Amino acid sequence: MRPIHRAAIIAVGSEMLTPSKVDTNSLFITEQLNLLGIEVTFKTIVGDDRAELEHVVRDAIARVDLLVCCGGLGPTDDDLTRPVVAGVMERPLIEDETIASRIRARFQGRGLEMPEINRRQAMVPTGGRVIPNPNGTAPGLWIEDGDRVVLLLPGPPRELKPMMATLAESPLRERAGGGMALVRRIIRITGRSESHVDEAMQPLYAEWSRAAVPMSATILASLGQIELHLTACCAARFDAEHALNAAVEQVKDVMGLHVYSTDGRAMEEVLGEMLAERKLWIAVAESCTGGLIASRLTDVPGSSRYVERGIVSYSNAAKTELLGVSKEMLMTHGAVSEPVAIAMAEGIRGRARTDIGVGVTGVAGPDGGTPEKPVGMVCIAAASVKETRVRTFRFVGGREMVKFQASQAALDMVRRMLLEAN
Amino acid sequence: MRPIHRAAIIAVGSEMLTPSKVDTNSLFITEQLNLLGIEVTFKTIVGDDRAELEHVVRDAIARVDLLVCCGGLGPTDDDLTRPVVAGVMERPLIEDETIASRIRARFQGRGLEMPEINRRQAMVPTGGRVIPNPNGTAPGLWIEDGDRVVLLLPGPPRELKPMMATLAESPLRERAGGGMALVRRIIRITGRSESHVDEAMQPLYAEWSRAAVPMSATILASLGQIELHLTACCAARFDAEHALNAAVEQVKDVMGLHVYSTDGRAMEEVLGEMLAERKLWIAVAESCTGGLIASRLTDVPGSSRYVERGIVSYSNAAKTELLGVSKEMLMTHGAVSEPVAIAMAEGIRGRARTDIGVGVTGVAGPDGGTPEKPVGMVCIAAASVKETRVRTFRFVGGREMVKFQASQAALDMVRRMLLEAN
Numbered sequence: 001m002r003p004i005h006r007a008a009i010i011a012v013g014s015e016m017l018t019p020s021k022v023d024t025n026s027l028f029i030t031e032q033l034n035l036l037g038i039e040v041t042f043k044t045i046v047g048d049d050r051a052e053l054e055h056v057v058r059d060a061i062a063r064v065d066l067l068v069c070c071g072g073l074g075p076t077d078d079d080l081t082r083p084v085v086a087g088v089m090e091r092p093l094i095e096d097e098t099i100a101s102r103i104r105a106r107f108q109g110r111g112l113e114m115p116e117i118n119r120r121q122a123m124v125p126t127g128g129r130v131i132p133n134p135n136g137t138a139p140g141l142w143i144e145d146g147d148r149v150v151l152l153l154p155g156p157p158r159e160l161k162p163m164m165a166t167l168a169e170s171p172l173r174e175r176a177g178g179g180m181a182l183v184r185r186i187i188r189i190t191g192r193s194e195s196h197v198d199e200a201m202q203p204l205y206a207e208w209s210r211a212a213v214p215m216s217a218t219i220l221a222s223l224g225q226i227e228l229h230l231t232a233c234c235a236a237r238f239d240a241e242h243a244l245n246a247a248v249e250q251v252k253d254v255m256g257l258h259v260y261s262t263d264g265r266a267m268e269e270v271l272g273e274m275l276a277e278r279k280l281w282i283a284v285a286e287s288c289t290g291g292l293i294a295s296r297l298t299d300v301p302g303s304s305r306y307v308e309r310g311i312v313s314y315s316n317a318a319k320t321e322l323l324g325v326s327k328e329m330l331m332t333h334g335a336v337s338e339p340v341a342i343a344m345a346e347g348i349r350g351r352a353r354t355d356i357g358v359g360v361t362g363v364a365g366p367d368g369g370t371p372e373k374p375v376g377m378v379c380i381a382a383a384s385v386k387e388t389r390v391r392t393f394r395f396v397g398g399r400e401m402v403k404f405q406a407s408q409a410a411l412d413m414v415r416r417m418l419l420e421a422n
Numbered sequence: 423m424r425p426i427h428r429a430a431i432i433a434v435g436s437e438m439l440t441p442s443k444v445d446t447n448s449l450f451i452t453e454q455l456n457l458l459g460i461e462v463t464f465k466t467i468v469g470d471d472r473a474e475l476e477h478v479v480r481d482a483i484a485r486v487d488l489l490v491c492c493g494g495l496g497p498t499d500d501d502l503t504r505p506v507v508a509g510v511m512e513r514p515l516i517e518d519e520t521i522a523s524r525i526r527a528r529f530q531g532r533g534l535e536m537p538e539i540n541r542r543q544a545m546v547p548t549g550g551r552v553i554p555n556p557n558g559t560a561p562g563l564w565i566e567d568g569d570r571v572v573l574l575l576p577g578p579p580r581e582l583k584p585m586m587a588t589l590a591e592s593p594l595r596e597r598a599g600g601g602m603a604l605v606r607r608i609i610r611i612t613g614r615s616e617s618h619v620d621e622a623m624q625p626l627y628a629e630w631s632r633a634a635v636p637m638s639a640t641i642l643a644s645l646g647q648i649e650l651h652l653t654a655c656c657a658a659r660f661d662a663e664h665a666l667n668a669a670v671e672q673v674k675d676v677m678g679l680h681v682y683s684t685d686g687r688a689m690e691e692v693l694g695e696m697l698a699e700r701k702l703w704i705a706v707a708e709s710c711t712g713g714l715i716a717s718r719l720t721d722v723p724g725s726s727r728y729v730e731r732g733i734v735s736y737s738n739a740a741k742t743e744l745l746g747v748s749k750e751m752l753m754t755h756g757a758v759s760e761p762v763a764i765a766m767a768e769g770i771r772g773r774a775r776t777d778i779g780v781g782v783t784g785v786a787g788p789d790g791g792t793p794e795k796p797v798g799m800v801c802i803a804a805a806s807v808k809e810t811r812v813r814t815f816r817f818v819g820g821r822e823m824v825k826f827q828a829s830q831a832a833l834d835m836v837r838r839m840l841l842e843a844n
Contacts, residue, residue, distance in 0.1 A: 013640075013642075014640045014651075015640055015642055015649075015651060016465075017452065017461075017462045017463070017464070017465065018452065018456075018606065018651070019449050019450070019452045019453035019456060020449070022444055022445075022446060022449060023444070024444060026444075027441045027442065027444060028441070030439065030440065030441045031441035034440075034441065039439075040439045041439070041468075041469065041471070041474055042439070042466060042467060042468045042469070042474055042478065043438075043439065043466070043467040044464060044465070044466045044467075045464060045465040045466075046463075046464045047463065047464070048640065049463070052463055052464060055485070056464065059481060063477070074616065074643070075616075075617055075620070076616070076617075076620045076641060077627075078640060078641070110816060110818075112615070115617040115618070115621055117617060117620070117621070118617055135818070135819060156643070156644075158645075158819060158820070158823060184441070218437075218440075218442065220442060227442075229442055284734075286713075289717070290716050290717050290719070290720025290721070290725075290729070290732070291708075291713030291714065291715070291716030291717035291720065291732050291734065292713065292717040293713070294712055294713030294716075294717075294734040295711070295712050295713035295714040295716075295717045295825075297712070298711075298712025298713065298734070298736065298786075298825075299712070299821065299822055299825070301787070301788050301789065301821055302789065303712075303736075304736055304737075304790075307712070307734075307736045308736060308737045308739070308740065309733070309734055309735055309736055309737060309739075309740035309744065310712070310713050310732070310733070310734030310736070311731070311732070311733060311734070311744075312706075312713065312716040312720070312729075312731055312732030312733070312734070313731055314720065314725075314726055314729045314730060314731055314732070315726075315730050315731060317730070317731075318730065318731035318774070321773075322731070322733075322744070351743075352740070364720075365723070366723050367723065367724065368726075399721065399723055400721055403717075403720075403721070
């Protein structure tokens with residue numbers, strides 16, 4: 001069979017043709033396909049419209065080796081992907097009793113009866129292979145037509161992603177024909193601006209472009225961090241991985257502790273592993289971040305091994321009662337001040353009897369700013385048995401942006417404190 | 423001339439076919455077009471590849487009244503939009519001396535000589551109208567072909583947006599056929615599954631499709647909520663608004679208190695406004711949600727008027743010390759139980775002296791589940807001066823999904839308690 005080289009992605013759903021929703025599933029799919037050396041040659045977004053969908057499916061099938069359709073597999077009238085693809089490929093739909101009973105069981109598990117319309121999700125085009133969906137009712141479908149493959153996946157990212165990852169492991173890998181491997185690494189950096197990172201990286205960019213395995217780099221600024229995407233494309237996956245590993249080390253040499261992740265992990269995962277390894281407990285006292293730091297820390301499975309408690313001390317009364325910040329200090333310095341941040345960090349550390357305490361107080365905005373304490377000003381303190389660190393930041397952007405950047409800086413302050421304590 | 427009703431958008435650029443970049447220009451273009459009553463029927467993203475681009479342009483021109491191409495107007499070899507569109511439309515390119523001298527002047531203004539390749543940006547397809555670009559070298563192009571319009575715009579958002587806004591003011595407005603307006607409403611519903619909402623809505627769908635101002639509906643399931651997008655298209659914007667207002671009331675009649683938002687606001691904003699209006703204070707005690715409820719509440723500007731404090735009582739010690747949950751109760755019922763949720767809600771309400779107290783305890787997973795208390799089981803309590811409510815939920819999905827659904831259910835429980843107390 002001819003190996004798969006070229007793919008197209010069709011995202012189905014009228015909501016993605018409105019001004020407020022964008023297709024992001026295709027990014028994950030593209031990543032998985034690129035790792036197998038499969039290139040995405042075009043993407044189309046189409047609404048829940050039978051004629052339009054039929055046209056783009058027919059057109060795409062003729063142009064690529066692999067067509068991935070996402071969305072439109074739900075149980076309602078405007079979910080058209082299954083019947084339209086079956087029609088274009090001339091594969092009549094047949095009800096699959098195994099799928100139907102699985103969907104029925106899913107509803108029963110939640111004490112509900114399966115609505116009649118959900119039976120549509122059990123329909124399979126003749127010759128189609130069913131791809132299990134562990135997180136939803138709509139299974140995926142894999143339909144071959146000569147050398148071509150058409151793949152239907154459900155739209156919700158939490159359903160699509162694990163299914164796509166599983167497919168990339170086995171049937172897609174076999175059909176990809178072991179060609180050129182396109183491998184990427186994402187390096188995450190915090191505490192430095194995009195232009196600063198870009199300038200520091202220039203000599204490396206030049207070196208990489210002339211290397212035996214040439215690598216390209218893209219720099220991407222997002223909230224509270226800079227991402228550096230390194231890409232290598234070469235015949236042997238091993239060579240690409242090897243070259244990228246060396247490049248990652250070079251970046252770490254240049255950027256030092258500002259590099260916090262080289263394997264795609266988020267800050268809270270990196271810090272969580274450090275706390276778990278060192279068998280340390282943490283407690284956080286938050287004012288302007290409003291619980292976001294505790295929430296990010298507890299997003300990580302197993303975080304109950306190191307998160308003891310969190311206090312969201314939004315009112316001054318809460319700061320005094322729960323953290324022991326004195327009324328005098330609040331009067332003298334104001335709630336947003338380094339002494340108060342320190343008192344919060346040390347106060348929660350003492351009361352929770354943890355190894356690490358964190359205190360964050362600031363002006364998240366949009367109101368509440370003054371000339372001396374403008375919106376975006378945040379004081380962050382971290383206390384351990386050995387030391388207490390404190391720093392005042394000035395973040396830009398709206399309320400949620402200030403909250404996120406402050407949470408990132410607080411987690412990073414603890415990360416650096418642990419690293420430098422070694 | 424026939425008015426423009428249907429549009430397509432083609433975004434050109436190989437970078438948008440990688441796993442890290444997504445086309446966002448089309449969101450702004452869609453918004454501008456929708457306001458003129460022009461519907462976007464599909465969007466395609468294609469790389470800097472002559473054959474692919476030619477295919478999608480040829481295909482799109484045949485299917486819509488207006489084709490907007492963004493990107494690929496730069497001066498380099500891989501900028502292909504101008505020659506490809508000229509080729510498909512059979513309009514030979516001619517150098518426009520006015521554009522060339524404007525580009526030359528732009529370079530001279532920065533003390534540079536115009537590189538020879540920039541002359542490509544002065545090429546105009548025969549009969550094409552030049553759209554000035556105040557923020558860059560590449561002008562836009564407006565090419566008519568009978569009733570059809572093809573519009574070429576540069577890719578950088580800060581160049582494209584002002585150009586698109588200007589076009590929407592005048593030539594597009596005239597061609598849009600005198601203000602058919604396409605108006606949307608987003609209704610958010612919680613506590614019901616997609617299929618249940620869809621089934622309950624069927625009679626309304628049928629009624630709306632036959633109404634004097636016909637309306638269409640799209641249903642969209644996302645985590646912890648169902649969205650119903652209603653769209654009306656009619657000559658007078660006022661009539662569309664009026665019809666949609668009536669439809670929103672019908673949905674509220676059918677779905678009752680499950681409808682929590684009809685104006686695009688999130689749950690935390692809706693509840694926040696209710697608390698602020700009633701001059702009520704809230705405090706939350708969270709275990710498995712780990713601070714997410716407090717963080718969502720404090721995402722809303724002005725939330726310091728009603729959020730008094732939050733406690734993330736991850737350890738049993740924290741539940742006892744900070745909320746007064748007795749050790750006996752924790753021993754007898756276990757941390758994840760309705761009595762503990764109640765004790766948390768009433769405990770924080772008493773200690774924070776607030777009007778409302780919330781208590782949440784559950785198994786977020788992936789570990790820690792037992793046959794009696796599986797992953798996803800969450801007990802939620804809300805206490806006011808008059809009553810305490812409690813309910814046990816079974817959520818599906820991974821850790822972050824369980825956290826979000828639990829936060830949504832907790833905020834909704836308080837919302838309903840306030841509404842039913844009136």
